[in-house]
Amino acid sequence: MHVMIIGGAGMVGGKLAARLAAKGTLAGKDIERLTLVDVIEANLPAGKPAAEAIVSDMSMPGEAERLVALRPDVIFHLAAIVSGEAEADFDKGYRINLDGTRFLFEAIRQEGLRDRYFPRVVFSSSIAVFGAPFPESIGDEFFTTPATSYGTQKAIGELLLSDYSRRGFFDGIGIRLPTICIRPGKPNKAASSFFSSILREPLAGQEAVLPVSEDIRHWFASPRAAVGFLEHAAEIDLKPLGHRRNLSMPGLSATVGEEIEALGRVAGDKAVKLIRREPDETIIRIVSGWAGxxxxxxxxQLGFRAETSFDQIVRAHVEDELGGKV
Amino acid sequence: MHVMIIGGAGMVGGKLAARLAAKGTLAGKDIERLTLVDVIEANLPAGKPAAEAIVSDMSMPGEAERLVALRPDVIFHLAAIVSGEAEADFDKGYRINLDGTRFLFEAIRQEGLRDRYFPRVVFSSSIAVFGAPFPESIGDEFFTTPATSYGTQKAIGELLLSDYSRRGFFDGIGIRLPTICIRPGKPNKAASSFFSSILREPLAGQEAVLPVSEDIRHWFASPRAAVGFLEHAAEIDLKPLGHRRNLSMPGLSATVGEEIEALGRVAGDKAVKLIRREPDETIIRIVSGWAGxxxxxxxxQLGFRAETSFDQIVRAHVEDELGGKV
Incomplete structure (x- = not known):
């Protein structure tokens, strides 16, 4: 089988590629070809199927057709401009996140009109499709009223995915990822960056800044869980979904205070003391509008599984990123 | 003030134009100019503001810019390919219902980037944004999982309208119309056609066919109520909506049996006897998936009002279409 990961140079895309290359199979079939697509050249993982990187911007005319002409059996569509950038650059966000997604779906339809083609499409959506105010707990039938252009573009992608699936052009599933924590790498300018850095930096013996109060509650899953969601989404039978093809993924609801307690249990008080409180009103305002x-x-019910404690999330990071050592 | 109705040759658009031309004001201001846009030339209503018709297909490049360059203060966007046609012709549905709407919104944004411009935009959406299975009663926070391409295109229009409004490009509101009953004119091939024809034809002394059972329940408003919704949507302060700019309109939940009882009360047994039962499995299947x-x-709460009995709906038709005579 041929697996294509669009957004293969990103953090989650790279981890998914590494996982698939190491395992060598998906849905019980051998992966014979693994293609990583991104606007920059993706790192190729070691493993059995020979991976190849394609540099492509799917929002450019003809690019989606070029990719789909390779007729991958499974397409993971993870490529997106992130929330902050889509808000700062309205045109770019709509071009990449909306047009790029629509071009991909339409290229698949056109390929199928030429010659029978019915790939599985796994679309990474986001809990940003929801906008405050929220109920205590957001159920599967809550409406999508995004508070950002990024969330709007993801919600539109979900609708297109459902309709193209309903019409029989491909077999699609959209999965709304929780905030990924602990993100490896360096702090960035995303408002959510601190959720990871207050754990990641102390675990590496470095200082981190906490810009909000400890009672802020949010919805989390580890990078390992995110890769597991994507893999599972590519493997399960989607008929039970009917035309409701988009799902909020399970996660862990936790406060910043609970994050810090887990850090203490895994890495001790010394690590906790590396967190410096420095309230930032802008970040407090943004984060207070997020789902908890x-x-x-x-x-x-479909078998998607996330962590059930922050200790598991911290330990997953220690195992996957720090070679098991704190 | 300059009012533009896009879709001005349609049934609701025509009635809205007639209402505005007769009243001469909107939101307490004189209407100085009334422009009716459609792919065919709209009939011009009699009344104080001189109306003009523009023939334009907004899904064609440059057309939305041409319309918006006239800088209307209020834009009613009612133009759409209907459900059945959008399902039969996938490309045409997406081109008219999605691209056309997006071109309009984007043309308004671009006009505003050139020179301050902030029109009110009233978008006619549909209860087709919802797809079965439904709860007993569909609340304001129920999710949109359309079962048709038409519903998908309307749901995407709603998301775009919300985002463009949130970003301050225009002051938008989307209103989800119930099934309009009694539609004047002739029966058509829409699956919903019988809801109107089983009243309209007998009221005119003609036979009508009922293809479903009397216990089918649906959600209705008269053409008069629909015009009232649109007018109200153009007049109220939208700040209380926040970024949740799309609203299901009030209506009347009634069964086919209740429709027929109302017909009997208004027009007598002779009218009821003109309804011929002729079950149609296709229509039964389609209609059973509709919201009741x-x-x-x-x-x-925002002051939108619909009929509260089918007698009112029947009487509105008798007054508005039959000169008060049965």
């Missing part, structure tokens, strides 16, 4: 808890029952 | 009841609380 979901009831992701449909996804759970 | 909404709890349109937000719209009601």
């Amino acid at each position: 808890r979901f009831d992701a029952r449909r996804a759970e | 009841r909404f709890d349109a609380r937000r719209a009601e």
